[in-house]
Amino acid sequence: MFKNSTGYYFILPSVIILGFTSVYPALYSFILSFYNWNWGTQQDFVGLSNYFFLLGDKEFWIVIKNTFFFALCACSIEVTLGILIAIYIDRIKVGAGIIRSLLLIPLMISGIVVSLMSKMMLNKLFGVIPYLMKQIGFSSNFYGTKDTAMWTLIGVDTWWQTAFVFIIILAGLQSIPKEPIEAARIDGVSEWGIIKHIRLPMIRSLIFLVIIFRSIDTLKIFDLVWGATGGGPGLSTEVVQTFAYRTAYGFLQMSKAMTIIVIFSVVVGILTVFYNRMDRKLR
Amino acid sequence: MSLFYKKYRHLISAYIVAGIAVLATILPIIWVGMLSLKSKGQTFTRPPKWLFEPNFKNYVSIWDNELFTNTFINSIIITVIAIILSISIALLAAFALKRYNIRFKGAFMQWLLIAYMLPEFLFIIPMYGIYQTLGFYDAHFGLALMYQVHVLPFSIWMLRSFLDEIPKDIDDAATMDGCNAFGTLYKIYLPLILPGITATAILNAIWIWNELTIALGLTFSNSQPITLGIASFRGYISIDWGGMTSGSIIAIIPMIIFALMAQKHIVKGLTLGSVKG
Numbered sequence: 013m014f015k016n017s018t019g020y021y022f023i024l025p026s027v028i029i030l031g032f033t034s035v036y037p038a039l040y041s042f043i044l045s046f047y048n049w050n051w052g053t054q055q056d057f058v059g060l061s062n063y064f065f066l067l068g069d070k071e072f073w074i075v076i077k078n079t080f081f082f083a084l085c086a087c088s089i090e091v092t093l094g095i096l097i098a099i100y101i102d103r104i105k106v107g108a109g110i111i112r113s114l115l116l117i118p119l120m121i122s123g124i125v126v127s128l129m130s131k132m133m134l135n136k137l138f139g140v141i142p143y144l145m146k147q148i149g150f151s152s153n154f155y156g157t158k159d160t161a162m163w164t165l166i167g168v169d170t171w172w173q174t175a176f177v178f179i180i181i182l183a184g185l186q187s188i189p190k191e192p193i194e195a196a197r198i199d200g201v202s203e204w205g206i207i208k209h210i211r212l213p214m215i216r217s218l219i220f221l222v223i224i225f226r227s228i229d230t231l232k233i234f235d236l237v238w239g240a241t242g243g244g245p246g247l248s249t250e251v252v253q254t255f256a257y258r259t260a261y262g263f264l265q266m267s268k269a270m271t272i273i274v275i276f277s278v279v280v281g282i283l284t285v286f287y288n289r290m291d292r293k294l295r
Numbered sequence: 296m297s298l299f300y301k302k303y304r305h306l307i308s309a310y311i312v313a314g315i316a317v318l319a320t321i322l323p324i325i326w327v328g329m330l331s332l333k334s335k336g337q338t339f340t341r342p343p344k345w346l347f348e349p350n351f352k353n354y355v356s357i358w359d360n361e362l363f364t365n366t367f368i369n370s371i372i373i374t375v376i377a378i379i380l381s382i383s384i385a386l387l388a389a390f391a392l393k394r395y396n397i398r399f400k401g402a403f404m405q406w407l408l409i410a411y412m413l414p415e416f417l418f419i420i421p422m423y424g425i426y427q428t429l430g431f432y433d434a435h436f437g438l439a440l441m442y443q444v445h446v447l448p449f450s451i452w453m454l455r456s457f458l459d460e461i462p463k464d465i466d467d468a469a470t471m472d473g474c475n476a477f478g479t480l481y482k483i484y485l486p487l488i489l490p491g492i493t494a495t496a497i498l499n500a501i502w503i504w505n506e507l508t509i510a511l512g513l514t515f516s517n518s519q520p521i522t523l524g525i526a527s528f529r530g531y532i533s534i535d536w537g538g539m540t541s542g543s544i545i546a547i548i549p550m551i552i553f554a555l556m557a558q559k560h561i562v563k564g565l566t567l568g569s570v571k572g
Contacts, residue, residue: 017478019395026447029380032445034410039360051424091499100312103305111313113558115320119565120550122505124522125543129327132539133571138339140326140442160513171319176440176565183562203305221566232414235507237524253508256416261512266420273417284412291569 014164018041038277045271051264062271071247072255072272079251084163086169091223093170094177100209101178102185112179119175127239128167131155133240155241158248169236173229177222184215217291224287252276324547331540338536353537354545363542366524369435373520374503376439377446378496385441385450386492390480392451393458394466407448411567418444419512426513433515441509446499449567453498453560455492456568458484494560497553504550521546 045062049055066072101111118126133139134154145152154164188211196206212219234253237243243250243258250258252272260269330338332349344441357363391397423443431437453530461484485492503525507522514523524545528538554561563569 016395019397020392022391022395022476023388023397025384026451027403028382029443030406030410030438030447033361033441033447034406034413037418037421038347038413039426040425041417044421097312097316100309101316103309104313107313111317113555116554116558116561117324117551118320120501120554121324121547122507122522122525122550124507124526125505125546128525128539129323129543131332131529131534132536133323133326138536140343142341143341162358171323175320179563202462207471216453221569225565228412235522238507240527253414253416256414257511258418260416260420260423263543266424269416269420273414273420277413277417280413284409285405288408 034041041270044267045274047267049267051266054235055267060266062267063275066268066271066275074247075250075252075255078162078247079231079233082166082169082233082251083227084228085163086166086173086233087226089166089170090174090226091219094174094222095181095212095219097174097178098181098185103180112182113263115175116179118172119179119282121172123172123235124170124239126172127236130164130171131240134164156245158245161241161245161249165237165240168240169230169233169278172236173226177226180218180222181215184218185211188214210292220290221287224283228283231276231280231283296310327540328544330536331544335537353541357538357541357545360538362527363524363538366519366521367545369518370504370521373439373442373518374500376436377503378499380439381443381446381499382454382492382496383452385454385495386485387413387481388402388451389454389458390484391523392455394476394479408567410444411448415508416512419509423512432513433517435518438510438513438518438520441513442503442506445506449502449564450495450499453495453564454488454491456563457488457495461487465481476572491560494557494564497557498560498564501550501557504546505545 044055046057046059048053048058048062097115101108101115104111121129133141136142136153136156142152142154153160155161163225192210193206196210200207201209232253233251234257237249237254238249238257241249256269256273259265259272329347331353332351333347334343334350334533335353337344337347382421390401392403397403418441424443426432427435429437430442465483465487466479468482474482506520507526510520510523514520523540525539525542528535528542557564
């Protein structure tokens, strides 16, 4: 290790750029959450009243509930499904490369494109899926009703992001040593027993990584919701980031929007730090 | 038959699962691709037309649509600026993290992770005002700069993990030959991690190309990227199905090519450099 100061010069540009793009706006948000700034008006210091207002705001709690509901459901479905698919595809030797490449495609597609694709395919009048469901006797209105819109989003997110779990878990399964598995097989342990007691525990740090990354990502969901439902119908699919966007850019209530996002950032920040700690322990 | 079944049971079930997963993944994309090749009259027929004569009218008209082609060009410009910025700066940082004993290294890495993970609107809402004062609002450079909050930490992790694969002895030998720090980086390390730099740049490009949230907050018309161009087909009064389908396909295809080029490194990318692909 070199101990002179040259290293600091090399790292300085990153510190400046990250300081400008992250610390500066984050502090700005934090400070202005104590003011009552609406775009274009004077800023007055109002202390914690934005926070008290939000905590007593029914709309805010609906949004929080929606966000966590979406994150919990989408994350658990994607992680379960992704691990299962990885376990099955891990057995395949012939054609594994092409299967892997095809399954990866959704990850390369922008959230807005995914949302528009789903809107076209699920459109009540023109979409292909409602048509096919009608043929077998079901009527459906995916994004159209308050009860179904959220589940439709969860389903679309599953289509979009399950490959994230699958590809990481598959790489993990293929990297663990073969000896303990062979030994267990000779001892007569069943295939699922080997998976449950040997292989999955061996990649537990990866499973943990996948769960944290997916939960942070689903909590932050924006483009998919903005493109597909815009938070509607009613408030049924409004999540924190679309709510903050609407408050700031729609109603120009900048301070209120910043307060929303500051509260939310604390949650995401805690999850991130928690991940960092656990990750170091598991290694 | 039953013996055959017993022997290959696990393999058969694996192929069934793989088949279902592959179909569920690609059928929607194929369907949208088919829609993009249908004429206006064929799009809404009931039952849907499964077989039809493809025509490229939607692609011709989207290419004549200046609003869309502008966003396409904007995306290319923004992607190039953001990648040059992030790779050059991240390379220096990754090099410093490998070679020098830097205080607060742990804090710096933690900062990278938190900046990368925090919700976009924490940064964008204040930047909406700050950018207008600085003249960065609705400018290619401004957007490329704001993308660094995500792209720069990612590039540092990736390049660092590529640098870590290079043995330290090479560095010592270069130093003994009288190379200074810059010389060691550009003459010794750079050629060795060039494949890693390419992979990092490609993965950055995929993220930037697909980004919508930050662009929505910090652009208005001049520098809107392709994601906002596609979103604009979803009008308030009517939906332009031809534009939406062909625009989606145009946005998807380069990303699939990029993904194939960087396929070896995708797992490393998705886990922020902590797993070798």
